[in-house]
Amino acid sequence: MAFPIPRRLLLVSNSRLHGEGYLAHCEEQMRSFFGGKVNRVLFIPYALHDQDAYAKTAREKFESLGYELDSIHESSDPVEAVRKSEAIFVGGGNTFRLLKILYDLNLIPEIRKRVLHAGIPYMGSSAGTNVATISISTTNDMPIVFPPSLEALGFVPFNINPHYLDPDVNSTHMGETREERILQYHEEPDTPPVLGLREGSMLLVEGNKATLLGRNKARLFLRGQTPTEHEPGADFSFLLTSS
Amino acid sequence: MAFPIPRRLLLVSNSRLHGEGYLAHCEEQMRSFFGGKVNRVLFIPYALHDQDAYAKTAREKFESLGYELDSIHESSDPVEAVRKSEAIFVGGGNTFRLLKILYDLNLIPEIRKRVLHAGIPYMGSSAGTNVATISISTTNDMPIVFPPSLEALGFVPFNINPHYLDPDVNSTHMGETREERILQYHEEPDTPPVLGLREGSMLLVEGNKATLLGRNKARLFLRGQTPTEHEPGADFSFLLTSS
Numbered sequence: 001m002a003f004p005i006p007r008r009l010l011l012v013s014n015s016r017l018h019g020e021g022y023l024a025h026c027e028e029q030m031r032s033f034f035g036g037k038v039n040r041v042l043f044i045p046y047a048l049h050d051q052d053a054y055a056k057t058a059r060e061k062f063e064s065l066g067y068e069l070d071s072i073h074e075s076s077d078p079v080e081a082v083r084k085s086e087a088i089f090v091g092g093g094n095t096f097r098l099l100k101i102l103y104d105l106n107l108i109p110e111i112r113k114r115v116l117h118a119g120i121p122y123m124g125s126s127a128g129t130n131v132a133t134i135s136i137s138t139t140n141d142m143p144i145v146f147p148p149s150l151e152a153l154g155f156v157p158f159n160i161n162p163h164y165l166d167p168d169v170n171s172t173h174m175g176e177t178r179e180e181r182i183l184q185y186h187e188e189p190d191t192p193p194v195l196g197l198r199e200g201s202m203l204l205v206e207g208n209k210a211t212l213l214g215r216n217k218a219r220l221f222l223r224g225q226t227p228t229e230h231e232p233g234a235d236f237s238f239l240l241t242s243s
Numbered sequence: 244m245a246f247p248i249p250r251r252l253l254l255v256s257n258s259r260l261h262g263e264g265y266l267a268h269c270e271e272q273m274r275s276f277f278g279g280k281v282n283r284v285l286f287i288p289y290a291l292h293d294q295d296a297y298a299k300t301a302r303e304k305f306e307s308l309g310y311e312l313d314s315i316h317e318s319s320d321p322v323e324a325v326r327k328s329e330a331i332f333v334g335g336g337n338t339f340r341l342l343k344i345l346y347d348l349n350l351i352p353e354i355r356k357r358v359l360h361a362g363i364p365y366m367g368s369s370a371g372t373n374v375a376t377i378s379i380s381t382t383n384d385m386p387i388v389f390p391p392s393l394e395a396l397g398f399v400p401f402n403i404n405p406h407y408l409d410p411d412v413n414s415t416h417m418g419e420t421r422e423e424r425i426l427q428y429h430e431e432p433d434t435p436p437v438l439g440l441r442e443g444s445m446l447l448v449e450g451n452k453a454t455l456l457g458r459n460k461a462r463l464f465l466r467g468q469t470p471t472e473h474e475p476g477a478d479f480s481f482l483l484t485s486s
């Protein structure tokens with residue numbers, strides 16, 4: 001790559017750990033990611049049905065960290081809201097619903113411009129992490145609506161599986177395990193790597209550097225290879241240069 | 244409805260119960276469903292990657308019940324194979340992959356004709372049950388490929404969630420429960436009923452009559468209503484007349 005892309009991404013597996021508050025487990029990483037220069041964060045709540053309630057929850061959290069929060073669903077001109085944004089947070093919910101609304105409102109190219117050209121920070125959680133990647137092909141959600149494509153914002157050239165879940169050895173349920181589902185994806189030709197982010201984990205991307213943060217190991221699936229485990233602090237920069 | 248549709252469907256939640264053989268839990272229902280007149284069953288293995296191995300497994304099972312099995316992937320003309328079929332069995336795997344291949348090979352209208360006009364028996368398991376319904380919107384699978392639509396064969400005007408799973412009260416995992424996923428579907432406008440078929444359960448449809456068979460209760464989700472539990476033997480015919 002001839003020049004570094006000025007992208008800044010904080011891609012979180014999940015919004016809430018069992019028994020903890022909303023975004024509590026990634027508070028420290030959020031502070032350091034958004035830093036002292038950001039004043040207002042644009043929140044994208046489209047993955048959930050009750051957008052008012054969702055914006056209230058997110059606003060309380062961001063205000064407690066010292067940031068103002070504007071929810072895009074309260075704006076009369078969502079495209080303009082993205083154009084003016086100085087930071088974006090996309091919350092979790094249903095990934096198909098989220099991606100379809102981003103397409104319907106013509107927000108995909110606008111968010112790409114802000115993040116890849118202007119270099120504003122993008123934080124995603126769960127579905128908001130799925131849509132930041134090359135496609136939503138490794139979402140855990142049901143296809144409750146039909147977006148025009150599975151292709152997503154493409155800030156990274158691989159897939160993430162948020163809420164990555166290890167097989168339950170005591171289970172008698174016969175549905176595919178998460179790992180089996182990802183291996184089925186890799187049976188398809190030319191499929192990119194999949195990073196399984198367990199709850200409590202997140203990926204920080206700064207330009208051409210990617211680092212695993214948080215409390216848990218991540219599981220990496222490369223097509224045709226045995227999956228591997230990676231500790232917090234692991235350098236995943238090599239995933240950014242795969243085509 | 245002015246005249247009964249001659250449809251005959253056996254829609255099974257899953258192919259294999261924990262610790263049991265392939266299709267063992269529904270053997271009795273298969274015998275009575277295919278009966279003494281069917282000689283050959285056309286198998287559709289597209290939901291799995293290794294179609295040869297899949298056909299071998301299915302063939303052994305059907306032969307043990309006294310039926311010959313032809314796998315459509317061994318035919319040089321899949322459309323013609325459907326046109327000549329006297330019974331169809333669609334196996335499980337990845338629902339998106341299955342539906343995409345059915346579209347790609349132009350099999351959707353042909354299968355519909357055989358089942359809805361000629362009245363041949365259609366058995367589906369897991370993904371094969373999903374594609375028999377109005378759409379694949381309540382599949383549990385990952386969107387590893389992108390079919391041209393979520394609309395499926397539409398033999399029944401509602402959705403089925405196969406491998407329906409009750410919430411694990413001891414779990415600390417924060418991903419949506421199956422019930423939460425289905426309720427998110429029903430947040431969307433004009434969404435049809437969803438029948439949650441637990442493993443070991445199946446729905447038998449004969450014309451305008453639908454009956455729950457198998458070992459387990461089913462959970463029925465009607466948009467805007469509290470979900471309800473139904474014992475094996477329950478009459479679900481009312482679901483066939485909802486639009």
Ligand SMILES: [Ca+2]
Nearest residue numbers: 093094095141
């Ligand atoms: Ca979700």
Ligand SMILES: [Ca+2]
Nearest residue numbers: 336337338384
């Ligand atoms: Ca499946």
